[in-house]
Amino acid sequence: MPQIVLGQLLNGAIVGTLYGILALGVTLTFSITGIVNFALGAFMMTGAYGTWYLTSVHGVPYGLAVPLATLGTAVIGLVADRALFRFTRNDLINGLLVSIGLIGVFDNVTLMIWTSTPHTIDVPVGGSVAVFGVYLPRMKLIVCAVLAAVVGATYFALRHTWAGRAAHSYAQAPEAAELMGVRTEFLQSSVFVYSTALAGLGGALYASLYSIDPTIGGPFVLKAIEGAILAGIGSVLGALIGGIILGVTESVGALFLPLSFGNAYGLVFLVLILLFRPNGLFAGRR
Amino acid sequence: MKCIRVLAAGLGLVAMSLGVSYAQETVPIGELEAQTGPLATYGWINHQGVRLAVEQINKAGGFEVAGKRYRLQLFAPDTRGNPQEALIELKQLLEQDHVQYVFGPFLSNVYDGVEAYATQNNGKFLMMGGATSMHAQLGKPGKDYLIRTWNWDGGPTGFGSAMVSYLKRKGVKRVAMLMQNDAAGKVLVDTYAKIFREQGIQLQVEMFEPGTKDFTAVLAKLAEKKPDYLFPGYADAVLYDIIRQATDSHLFTRFFLVRGSLAPCIKNKAAINDCIVYTPKYFKQAEKTEPKVKAFVAAYRAFYKRDFPYDVAPLCSSACYDHVHMLVAAMQKAGTVSDVAKVKAALMSMHYHGVWDISFHDNEEVFGFDVVDMHKGGAISVIHLDPRKPH
Numbered sequence: 001m002p003q004i005v006l007g008q009l010l011n012g013a014i015v016g017t018l019y020g021i022l023a024l025g026v027t028l029t030f031s032i033t034g035i036v037n038f039a040l041g042a043f044m045m046t047g048a049y050g051t052w053y054l055t056s057v058h059g060v061p062y063g064l065a066v067p068l069a070t071l072g073t074a075v076i077g078l079v080a081d082r083a084l085f086r087f088t089r090n091d092l093i094n095g096l097l098v099s100i101g102l103i104g105v106f107d108n109v110t111l112m113i114w115t116s117t118p119h120t121i122d123v124p125v126g127g128s129v130a131v132f133g134v135y136l137p138r139m140k141l142i143v144c145a146v147l148a149a150v151v152g153a154t155y156f157a158l159r160h161t162w163a164g165r166a167a168h169s170y171a172q173a174p175e176a177a178e179l180m181g182v183r184t185e186f187l188q189s190s191v192f193v194y195s196t197a198l199a200g201l202g203g204a205l206y207a208s209l210y211s212i213d214p215t216i217g218g219p220f221v222l223k224a225i226e227g228a229i230l231a232g233i234g235s236v237l238g239a240l241i242g243g244i245i246l247g248v249t250e251s252v253g254a255l256f257l258p259l260s261f262g263n264a265y266g267l268v269f270l271v272l273i274l275l276f277r278p279n280g281l282f283a284g285r286r
Numbered sequence: 287m288k289c290i291r292v293l294a295a296g297l298g299l300v301a302m303s304l305g306v307s308y309a310q311e312t313v314p315i316g317e318l319e320a321q322t323g324p325l326a327t328y329g330w331i332n333h334q335g336v337r338l339a340v341e342q343i344n345k346a347g348g349f350e351v352a353g354k355r356y357r358l359q360l361f362a363p364d365t366r367g368n369p370q371e372a373l374i375e376l377k378q379l380l381e382q383d384h385v386q387y388v389f390g391p392f393l394s395n396v397y398d399g400v401e402a403y404a405t406q407n408n409g410k411f412l413m414m415g416g417a418t419s420m421h422a423q424l425g426k427p428g429k430d431y432l433i434r435t436w437n438w439d440g441g442p443t444g445f446g447s448a449m450v451s452y453l454k455r456k457g458v459k460r461v462a463m464l465m466q467n468d469a470a471g472k473v474l475v476d477t478y479a480k481i482f483r484e485q486g487i488q489l490q491v492e493m494f495e496p497g498t499k500d501f502t503a504v505l506a507k508l509a510e511k512k513p514d515y516l517f518p519g520y521a522d523a524v525l526y527d528i529i530r531q532a533t534d535s536h537l538f539t540r541f542f543l544v545r546g547s548l549a550p551c552i553k554n555k556a557a558i559n560d561c562i563v564y565t566p567k568y569f570k571q572a573e574k575t576e577p578k579v580k581a582f583v584a585a586y587r588a589f590y591k592r593d594f595p596y597d598v599a600p601l602c603s604s605a606c607y608d609h610v611h612m613l614v615a616a617m618q619k620a621g622t623v624s625d626v627a628k629v630k631a632a633l634m635s636m637h638y639h640g641v642w643d644i645s646f647h648d649n650e651e652v653f654g655f656d657v658v659d660m661h662k663g664g665a666i667s668v669i670h671l672d673p674r675k676p677h
Contacts (some may be wrong), residue, residue, distance in 0.1 A: 004506045007535075011502045115322035116366055117330070118523040120553075128534050137534040210499040211526050213324055219497060254503035259494045260467045 007134035008251040014140045016247025017147040020240035021202040022224030023231065024151055025195035027239045030228075031171040032191040035088055035095025039080070040199040040224065041217025042106035047073045047203030048212045049110060052119050062124035066204040073200025074193050081192045089188060103217070110214040118211040143205040150201065151240040158236060167191060171234065219263070226270050232280025242281070245269070310348055312359040313623045315340070315613070316385035317605075318376055318400070318415070320367035320393055324496070324523040327546060328392040328416065331598045333362055335606030336389055338589050349614045352621045358610070361385060369399020376400045386411045386626055387613055389605040392436075394419035394470035404431060412626050412633075414613075416604030418473045424649040431626075433633065434650040436604045437566075439544060440477050443673035445655055446544055449564055450481050452657055452669070453515065453542060460488040461542060462513035464504060464528065467493040470520055474545070478517070488513075494524075501528050502535055509537040515562075520545035522598070526553065533557035548658055549597035555664040565658040566603035567642065568668045569596050572656075582607065582641045603653065608640035645674070 022040055029037045050069030054060040060068065080102060088095040125142060128135040158164035170177040170187055178184050206216070227246050231238030246266040253265035273281060317336050319329030340358045343349060348357040361383045365372035372391065379385040388411060391397050397417035404413055408428050416436035423429045439446030453461070461482060465471040475491055482489040490511060492504050505528070508516065516538040518528040525543070529550045532538040539559040541551060551561035572579040583594045616632035617623050638644045642653045654672035661667065 004510055007506055008503050011500070015500055111322075115326075116324065117322050117326050118324055118526070120526050123530075128536065135534070135536040137531075211523055213523070215497065216499070251500075251503040255507050259492060259498065259501075259504040262495065262498065 003133050004255060005252060006132060007136075008255055009248055010131065010134060010136055011140075012248030012251030013244050014136070014144040014247070015251065016227075016244030017144045017151075017240065018202055018206060018243070019220065019223045019227045019246050020151060020243025021147045021198050022220055023227035023239035023243045024154060024236060025198040026221075026224050026228040027231070027233050027235065028154075028167075028191050028198075029195045031234045032167060033085065033088075033095070033188050034090035035085070035092060035099070036225065037085075037099045037192075037195065038096065038221055038225075039099040039102040039106070040195060041219075041221030042103045043073050043077060043196045043199035043217075044203035044206065044220055045110065045212070045214060045217035046076060046106060047200030048207040048216060049114065049119075049203075050200070051204040051207045052121050052212055053114075055121050056119065062121070062208065066201070069204040070197050070200040073203070074197035077193045077196025077200075078189070080196070081189050085192055086185070086189065106217075107214050114214075116214055118213040120211045121207055124208060137209075139208050143209060146205060147202070148240065150198070151236065154198075155236045163187075163190075223266065226266055230270050230273055230280055232277075232283030235280070235282040238280065238282030245281075310355045310357050313356050313387075313617070314359045314361060314383050314385045315610070316376075316379035316383065316388040317360065317362040317390055318365060318372055318379070318388055318396070318413075319362070319390040319605075320396065321362070321364040323367040325367040325393055325521045327522045327598055328601045328604065329365070329367075329390065331595065331602045332390065332392065332604060332606045334586070334590065334595075335602040335608075336360065336362065336610055338586060339607045339610035341589060342585065343610065343614060349618065351617050351623050356617075356623055358614075365391065365393075365396055367393055367396060369396050372396045373400050373403055376403060380407055380411060386624065387629075388413045388415075389435075389609060390415045392416040392604055394473060395468055398469050405429065407431065410626065412630055414605050414609055418470045418477075421473075421650065430630070432649060433630065433646070435609060436651055437653060437655060437673060438650055439474070440481055443652070444481070445564055445671070445673065446478060446481050447485075448671050448673070449542070449544060449562065449657060450478075450485050450487065452562065454485050454487060458487060458514040460490070460511065460513040461515045461517050462508040462511070462538075463489055463491045463517040464501070464508060464519065465491065465493055465517075466519055466521070466524065467495055470545075474520060478544075498524075499527060501531050502537075505532050505535065505537045515540045515542045515560075517542045517544075522546045522550060525550040529554050529558075547597045547601065548660065551660050552597065552664065555660065558660065559662050561660040563658045563660070565656045565668075566600040566653070568656040568658050568666075569594070569599050571668055576641075578639070579641055600656075603642055603655075604651075608638060608642055608644060611640055612636060612638045612644065643672075 025040045047069045050072050051065045054065035055062050084098050088098050123139050125138045128137045166182045170182055223246055227242035228239050231242030249265050249269045250262050254262050319332050320326045321329050321333050340360045344357045348355045361379055363375040394417045397419055405428050408431050411431055413431050414433045414435045420434045421438055424434055437445045465475050479489055492508055519525050525546045533554050541561045543563045548563045551558055573583050586594050616629050619632040620628040622628050634646045644653045652673050657669045659667045
C-alpha cells in the first residue's frame with residue numbers, strides 16, 4: 001500500500017502542475033485586469049486541438065507543434081482582449097459574462113470544425129521510469145518539468161524584471177503605478193495574452209497525455225480556479241502549489257474512496273483550507 | 287436557335303428525371319445515433335453502413351412492394367449521445383418526417399431518454415437499436431415497437447457468457463472491471479457480475495464518472511489485488527486513455543473487452559500481453575473467405591473513397607448495413623411499407639444471410655461472432671462462435 005500511495009502522490013503532483021499552469025493564468029489575469037477569466041479552459045482546449053491538428057493532420061513534429069499551438073492561442077487571446085476584454089477591465093460581472101459567452105463560441109466552433117469525437121496523438125516520448133518501484137510515464141515527467149519551469153520563469157520575471165515589478169506595483173496600487181509611468185493598458189493586455197498563452201501551453205502538453213474533445217477545458221478551469229483560491233489569489237508559486245495540492249488530493253482520494261466522487265475531494269479540501277485560512281494558503285505572498 | 291434547342295433538350299431531360307422520381311414513392315426511414323461525441327464509435331460506423339445501403343438500394347432503382355416501386359429517404363440527425371437532443375430528434379422524425387422505421391440508438395442513455403416518448407407511439411413505428419438497456423424492455427406491454435439488433439451478453443447463448451468461458455479456459459481467477467458510471471455501465475456491471483459469479487471468477491468493480499481522463503489512481507487501486515485481466519469501459523474514447531495509462535504505468539497488460547473495438551489494444555500492442563475482444567466480425571479474415579463481406583468492403587471503399595475502417599467496422603453489426611436490406615426484404619415479404627406490425631412479423635421470421643448471418647429470438651437479434659485474441663507483440667488469433675449452435 002505505501003508504494004501505491006507514493007505512486008499517487010507523484011502522479012497527483014504531475015497532474016497538479018496542469019491545474020497549476022491554468023491557476024497561474026487565473027491569478028495573473030485577476031490581479032491585473034480584475035476579472036476571472038473562465039474562458040481560459042477554452043484557450044486550453046484551443047492549444048490542445050492546435051497541437052493535435054498540427055501533429056496528426058499535418059505531421060508537424062510535436063516539439064515544434066507545442067510552441068506553434070501556444071503562439072496561435074496567444075494570438076487568439078490578443079484578438080479576444082482587443083475585441084472584448086479591454087471593455088471589461090476591473091468589471092468582474094461583465095468580465096464573467098464575456099468569458100462565459102466566449103466559452104460557448106470556442107466550443108461550438110470546435111464542434112463545427114472537428115466534431116465532438118475525441119482525438120489522440122501518438123505519444124512523442126514513450127516508456128516509463130521506475131521511481132521506488134512506481135512506474136511513471138516519461139511523457140508525464142516531461143510535461144511536469146516543462147510546466148514547473150514555466151511557472152518558475154514567470155516567478156523570476158515578476159520579481160527581477162522591470163515589467164514584473166510594474167505588474168506588482170499595478171496590482172497593489174493601480175493609480176500610483178500609472179503616475180510612475182507604467183503603461184497600464186499595455187500591461188493589462190500583455191498579462192491577459194500571457195495568461196492565454198499559458199493556457200494554450202497547458203492544452204498543448206495535455207494533448208500528449210490524454211485524449212482530447214471540446215469539453216476538456218471546463219473541468220480544468222474550475223480546478224484551476226479552485227487551485228488559485230486555495231493558494232490565495234495573486235500568489236504565483238502558490239498557484240502551482242495549489243494545483244499540485246488539488247491533483248494530489250484527487251489522486252490519493254481515489255485510492256481510498258470511489259473515483260465517481262473524484263471531483264468532490266478537491267472541493268472538500270478547499271473548504272477545509274478556507275475555514276482556517278479564508279484568504280488562501282499563500283495570501284499576501286507573491 | 288441551336289442554343290434554344292439545347293436548352294429545350296436539357297429541360298426535357300430534367301423534366302423526365304423529375305417525372306421518374308415523382309412516379310416512385312419514397313419510404314422515409316430514420317436513424318437516431320451519435321455520429322459525433324465521446325460515445326460515437328458505434329453511431330458513426332452504423333451511419334456509414336446505413337447510408338451505403340440506402341445509396342445501393344436507390345441506385346438499383348429502389349424496391350418493389352405489392353406492385354409499386356419505392357425509394358428510401360434517410361433522415362439521420364446526430365444525437366451526439368445526448369438524450370435531450372435525441373428526444374427532440376425522434377419527435378421530429380416521427381411527427382414531421384413521418385418516419386415509421388428508426389435505426390438505433392445504440393447508446394443506453396439515449397434509449398432511456400427517448401423510451402417514454404417512444405412507448406407513447408407504440409404501434410406507429412419500429413425502433414431497431416442495439417442499446418444494452420433495451421434488453422430488459424423487450425416483449426413488455428407497450429413495447430411492440432422495440433427490436434434489439436445486437437447479441438445479448440448473458441444467458442446460456444449469450445456472447446458474454448461465451449467470452450467469460452474463454453477466459454476461464456485460460457485459467458483466469460480474478461478480473462477487475464472499470465466501468466463508466468452511467469446507464470450502460472451499470473447494466474454491464476450487473477450482467478457481468480452474474481456471469482463471472484456463475485463461472486467461478488472473482489470480480490472487483492470500480493466506476494468512474496463520464497469525462498474522467500486520468501485513471502492512474504483507480505488503476506493502481508484495482509491492480510493492488512493482482513487481478514489477471516482488466517475489463518475496462520465500453521467506448522473507444524475512454525478505452526484509449528485507460529489502456530494507455532494502464533500499460534504506461536505497468537499496472538495492467540491483459541485486457542478483456544466486450545464493447546468498443548480492437549483499435550485501442552492495437553495502438554498499445556507493444557506493451558500488451560493479451561487483449562481479448564468481442565468482435566462481431568473480424569473483417570481482415572472474413573473478407574478473404576466470405577464473398578458478401580468482400581463485396582461490402584469493396585462497396586464501402588468505392589462509396590466513401592477512403593480505406594475501410596477495419597477496427598470499428600465490426601460494430602456495424604447493430605442497426606447498420608444489413609438491417610436496411612433486411613427491412614426492405616421484410617417490407618417485400620409483408621407486402622406493405624406502412625403496416626409496421628406486418629413488417630415486424632416478417633422481420634422476426636427472417637433468417638437473413640448478409641454480411642452477418644442474422645435471425646431473431648424474442649425480439650432480439652442473434653448472429654455468429656468472433657472472439658479476437660491479440661497476443662504479445664500483436665499476433666492475432668480468432669475463434670468464431672455462433673450462439674445458435676452448441677459450443
